[in-house]
Amino acid sequence: MPVSGIRVIFEMAQKMKDVIRLEVGEPDFDTPKHIKEAAVKALDEGYTHYTSSAGLMELREAIAEKLKRENGISVDPESEVVVTVGASSAINLCLLTVVNPGEEVLIPDPGWPQYQGQIRLAGGVPVGYPTPEAMGFKPDFNALERKVTEKTKAMIINSPNNPTGAVLAKDDLEKLARVAERHDLIVISDEVYEKFLYEGSHVSFATLPGMEDRTLTVNGFSKTYAMTGWRLGYVAGREEFLSQIAKMNLHVNSCPPAMTQRAALAALQGSQKPVEEMFQEYKKRRDVIVKGLNEIKGVKCLNPGGAFYVFPNLSAYKRPSMELTKYLIEKARVATVPGVSFGEQGEGHLRLSYANSIENIVEALRRMSEALKKLS
Template sequence: MKLPTERMKKIPFIGIREIFEKARSFERQGKSIIHMEIGRPDFDTPAVAKEAAIKALKEGFVHYTSNYGMDELKRAIADKLKEENKVEYNPDDEIIVTTGAVEGLALAMFGLLDIGDQVLVPSPCFPAYTNQIKLAGADVVSVPLKIENGFKLDIEDLRRKITPKSKMLVINSPQNPTGSVLEKDDLEKIADFAKEHDLFVVSDECYERIIYDAEHISIASLPGMQERTIIVNACSKTYSMTGWRIGFVASTPEIIDSMVRVHQDVTTCACSFAQAGAVEALRHGRSAVEAMVKEFRRRRDLVVKYLDQIEGLEYVKPQGAFYVFPSIKNFNMGAEEFCDYILKEAGVALVPGNAFGDYGEDFVRIAYSSSYEKIEEGMQRIKEAIAKI
């Protein structure tokens, strides 16, 4: 039996994990490594969520829920979307609780795409987008995000990439890996483009609450967009619940019907007692989020302060998420070579930009999702290592 299959040959391992394993190998040799490659909040989950999950376990809430998810959680999600995002969804047939946002993305790709369809993907991007599109048998059409545009999606670049086979557009704001945020005028242009070309829009809003110098607006809230938009979100980043694997999607009944058919045969339902915890996070976890975002802003400002001191690095100040994506083109090194150098010379793990798909070769991603003290030490080490180049 010959493996991998032709389809799986197109799916690489995500480069973030590769650099993580390299860093771990240095740690096993006794080298001090500062991890600035992994993008996850280092905060604890809000206590109310943990207590609710423990209570659910003790009370025997350990069995399947509906494929669509726990009724109380879907109502909490609907309330959140109405209050924070200005969009109304019926919790009975317009929301699915998923096993993290990654499954939510997969439901959209497998539920809505046919073989040979094309998907417009602003790039560099979260690698799961392109991998899932390929797994669905569709084709990725990368649209460049340019540093000179602040990593904002340029409508003219979209127009150059559209074809009769284009069926879907993926957007992500705040964006991984650049930290850019699509503001209202950006979204209005994208909305007009999507309506003009009759595109589904998958809107990844996982970092919506981790935002500093802008306002998050869901594209589904714009006129004529709710009917063609699939909102993908999760508790993972907002409530530091990455290991709980609770996400959700929201869209029209017709779109949700296609997606739940995939969900029922992939995961059946999200973890029942984790869903119980997520209800309390959504209902009562806001103060913990505000404290976390305040600290992320402080860390962002620290990283930017150091970047301003490093000659040759170009960057755009991130407006959201917990990443900055500086250009290294002035150092005449590829992204992987640069990250290897920083890892060996400085003991700091960064991610090469090409791990995020097309147009990332001249960049690296720095994640400021570890402690302030670790970030300060890491940035000082990076500064000293670059001074030796």
């Protein structure tokens, strides 16, 4: 199993001084106070034991309520929601449940690197469908159709997207729905960045006509509530899938930590003001980093519609993205991620996370500009 380019740069940055970290995809904010307090209270109340492999019922009920209220998805908390050890685990469990050895899974290219590894762990074959920059990092539907074979079992959708920040509009999703219906595909909809959408409104794939029974909706608490280290996510869908996912969860994880689940319950039921404050700050940072990157000679950067990443094009420098990334961390002390880590379509790009202070972003842009001048 190859090591992710993200991990390569992360390990380099860990050993260096005075590095501005724009490679890590996690909020730089602290977990909201009321959520931390709920975890402490849970410990005091004895939530230190096993729970159901599907998660605490009160949390599953809150998740079902959230999905109905915010996403328009109706699920039974008893049998159609499973709480997992992070959204990444939810995706892994979905793949272990639905993919048989040798079957193919369509994934966005560029897309989150762990999709590939998790598909391979399930015995499947990852197949990238192009989402080219020229199309605003939206799917090339003609190319997507050509990627479908008799072995294709499932398709992963990620909107807002990591690494590009692209947001799929309803008409894009409807086209994907037609592909799924035409080829009888199971769809895993990764919606972990749904709260960080800078224009328009989020559309959950499961709400589209005919998609409810074939969609597994994945979400979590890491990005929305700055809870990356708490490791809690969930998946929702039809009982025929979720009953098996709950069994997989038992064998892989036993159950999510009890006190973490109580904290997640407080996250859903408590004030959402911290989420709005984080969103507004990300929006300011996005504007600063996009403007700054486009002012650097040889760099072109689209304005992302969501998440907290930019995916600038540096192909004018005619160097592989991994080489550019290593150059920037060594000469500019700025850590980024090579675009090729996210798939073939990512080559020529870098991913930068703006989950960092505006002060650090401005300084990183200055350092990058100075270093890149020497390559011109």
